[in-house]
Every structure is written in structure tokens, then in C-alpha cells.
Amino acid sequence: MQDFESTDGMSEPCARGLRHLLLACADTKLLLGYHYGEWTFGTPALEAAVASCSLAQTELGHVRLLHALLSRHCGDDPDALVERRPAQAFAGVGYLDRPVETWPGFVAANLVVDLAVTRTLHALAGSAFRPLRASVDKMLDEERHHLHHGRGWFRTLAGREGDSVELRRQTEAAIASVVEWFGPEGEPEDTALVGAGVKAEPNGAIRDAVVQEVMSLAREAGISLAPPRPPDVGAWNPATRRAGDGGPEETILFRLRGTRNEVFKLA
Amino acid sequence: MRQPAPVHCPFCGSADTEKQADFGTSLMVRLHFCRACHTAFEAVKWGDTEGLDLPAFLRPQEEHEVEPEPGEARNGKREA
Numbered sequence: 001m002q003d004f005e006s007t008d009g010m011s012e013p014c015a016r017g018l019r020h021l022l023l024a025c026a027d028t029k030l031l032l033g034y035h036y037g038e039w040t041f042g043t044p045a046l047e048a049a050v051a052s053c054s055l056a057q058t059e060l061g062h063v064r065l066l067h068a069l070l071s072r073h074c075g076d077d078p079d080a081l082v083e084r085r086p087a088q089a090f091a092g093v094g095y096l097d098r099p100v101e102t103w104p105g106f107v108a109a110n111l112v113v114d115l116a117v118t119r120t121l122h123a124l125a126g127s128a129f130r131p132l133r134a135s136v137d138k139m140l141d142e143e144r145h146h147l148h149h150g151r152g153w154f155r156t157l158a159g160r161e162g163d164s165v166e167l168r169r170q171t172e173a174a175i176a177s178v179v180e181w182f183g184p185e186g187e188p189e190d191t192a193l194v195g196a197g198v199k200a201e202p203n204g205a206i207r208d209a210v211v212q213e214v215m216s217l218a219r220e221a222g223i224s225l226a227p228p229r230p231p232d233v234g235a236w237n238p239a240t241r242r243a244g245d246g247g248p249e250e251t252i253l254f255r256l257r258g259t260r261n262e263v264f265k266l267a
Numbered sequence: 268m269r270q271p272a273p274v275h276c277p278f279c280g281s282a283d284t285e286k287q288a289d290f291g292t293s294l295m296v297r298l299h300f301c302r303a304c305h306t307a308f309e310a311v312k313w314g315d316t317e318g319l320d321l322p323a324f325l326r327p328q329e330e331h332e333v334e335p336e337p338g339e340a341r342n343g344k345r346e347a
Binding site for chain 2: 054057061065068115118119122130131134135137138139140141142143144147148151152155213217
């Protein structure tokens with residue numbers, strides 16, 4: 001299998017698929033970082049507050065890594081990716097488009113959405129696109145601790161009568177979003193990435209592994225989750241990873257971008 | 268004395284890095300600097316995953332290694 005130092009030599013669908021994949025991971029991590037950061041001041045335990053803050057910082061650090069790759073190899077401007085894109089252009093997991101209003105909602109994001117991106121990154125370890133390798137190894141090192149946190153809190157909330165119903169509701173919603181994010185089987189860009197050795201597994205296999213992992217943990221913790229519906233393949237857009245329009249709420253982007261603080265920016 | 272393995276830069280992959288501080292944004296990471304691309308980065312201090320509750324794909328290989336099929340060696344290669 002040929003190794004790539006850049007996108008030169010890649011087929012057009014492969015190069016396009018790589019950019020879309022990096023953007024989808026970066027956007028999800030950007031929004032995860034935002035929600036984790038928001039919860040730094042609302043967690044039910046002091047340790048969880050420290051953890052949320054740390055989770056937010058690592059996710060935003062990963063965005064920096066992915067944006068560096070997008071800048072170097074795909075011609076993107078990292079500032080523009082965060083500051084000057086319409087909400088409808090974002091390709092994050094839809095579960096993060098709205099405020100995460102409850103602690104079980106946070107745990108669902110940590111358990112399911114973080115797992116979906118991490119499982120995707122895992123499929124990029126040893127990628128034929130060599131510039132990815134060192135970045136992916138670092139991200140996986142850190143994500144181990146994120147998933148440990150999510151799984152621990154999931155088990156804790158599953159055992160609490162007052163939280164388990166909301167936990168089930170939020171986890172099912174997160175799984176539905178993640179299933180949409182992975183898209184239909186045999187999508188051409190994804191097929192090109194796997195064919196070129198940039199990605200080890202197709203999205204369908206990663207999606208199934210994520211769903212199975214969450215269902216299995218939930219079953220073990222005494223929560224019965226409804227199996228997710230298959231994605232709507234007709235309208236799915238590989239650039240936004242959605243079936244139809246959508247995107248983060250403007251309030252979330254406003255806060256994420258720190259728009260109100262622009263007046264304090266030095267000239 | 269054995270030198271510790273170099274920490275590779277996650278931005279450019281270079282091993283020409285140096286430790287700058289024993290703590291970064293949290294206690295579990297160290298701050299490093301890449302001399303090749305002049306970027307600061309953090310790295311988790313310890314590599315072992317003992318005690319972590321992890322999904323199967325992130326567990327050390329031996330923990331979720333499946334029994335080989337008859338005629339198949341443990342490393343996945345077919346026996347001659």
C-alpha cells in the first residue's frame with residue numbers, strides 16, 4: 001500500500017473525503033470542547049468539574065492538531081473554520097447542536113459522541129496518510145481517559161433511580177445522532193479512503209462497533225436501550241455528515257467564538 | 268543510565284523534542300517543545316492503561332485477544 005506525505009497522488013474522492021473526515025472530527029471536538037467547558041461550573045461533584053475542564057482543554061487541543069493538518073494539506077484557514085463559517089456548514093455530531101441541559105446529557109455526550117470520534121480516529125492509526133499518525137497516537141492516548149470518565153459516570157447514573165430514565169433518553173438521542181453522522185454504507189468518499197489505506201475500516205463498521213459497545217455497556221449497567229434506526233440515506237451530505245440542513249444553534253456559536261469579547265481584542 | 272524514549276511531536280512527527288515542564292494544563296500531562304516545528308505540546312505522562320475502564324478496541328491486545336481458529340497461529344498468521 002502506498003504511503004502519502006500529502007494529498008498529492010490521492011484520487012480526487014480520497015482527497016476530498018480526507019478533508020471532510022478531518023473537518024467532521026474537528027467540528028465534533030470543537031463542540032464537545034464547548035459543552036465540556038460549559039459544564040465545568042455545573043457538575044454534580046467537584047472532581048467532575050475538574051475533569052470537565054480538562055476534557056474541554058484536550059478536545060480543543062485536538063481541534064488545534066486537526067486544524068493544523070487541514071491548514072497544511074487542504075488549504076483551510078483555521079480561524080475561518082471557527083469564526084467565519086455558517087452553522088449549516090458544520091459537520092459535527094448533531095447531538096451537540098443544542099445545549100446539553102442535564103448531567104445525564106453530558107454523560108451521554110462523553111460516552112457516545114466522544115466514543116464515535118475516538119473509534120474513527122482509531123481507524124486512522126497507522127494511516128497511509130503519514131502526517132496523521134503522530135497526531136492520532138497523541139489523541140488516542142488522551143481519549144482513553146475521556147472514555148474512562150464517561151463509562152464510570154454512565155455506570156453511576158444508571159444505578160440511580162432519579163437519573164436512569166433521563167440517561168436512557170439522552171443516550172438514545174446521542175446514538176441516533178451518531179448513526180446519522182456515520183452516514184450510509186458504501187458512501188464513495190469513505191470507500192475511497194479505505195481503498196487507499198488512509199482509513200482502516202468503513203464508517204458502517206465503525207458505527208456498528210460504537211453502537212454495540214454502548215448497547216453492551218448499558219445492558220451491563222441495567223439499562224435497556226432501543227436499537228437505533230438506520231440512517232436516512234437519501235439526503236445525506238458527506239460534507240456536513242447530515243441528512244438535510246442543520247448545524248449548531250447560533251447561541252452556541254456566539255459563545256464558542258467569544259463574539260462578545262471581540263471589543264477587547266487588541267488592534 | 269537509559270535515556271527515556273523521545274516524545275514525538277504530534278504536529279510534525281519529529282523526535283527532536285524537549286521536555287519543558289513536568290505539568291501542563293493538568294497533573295497527568297507534561298509540557299514539551301518541538302525543536303523542529305517550534306510548537307509546544309502536551310503529552311500524557313504514563314502509557315499504561317491499567318485500572319482504566321475502556322471499550323474493547325482500546326484495551327491492551329492480550330485482554331481482548333480472541334482464541335485463534337483451528338489452524339491459525341495466535342498472531343493471526345496461518346500455520347504452514
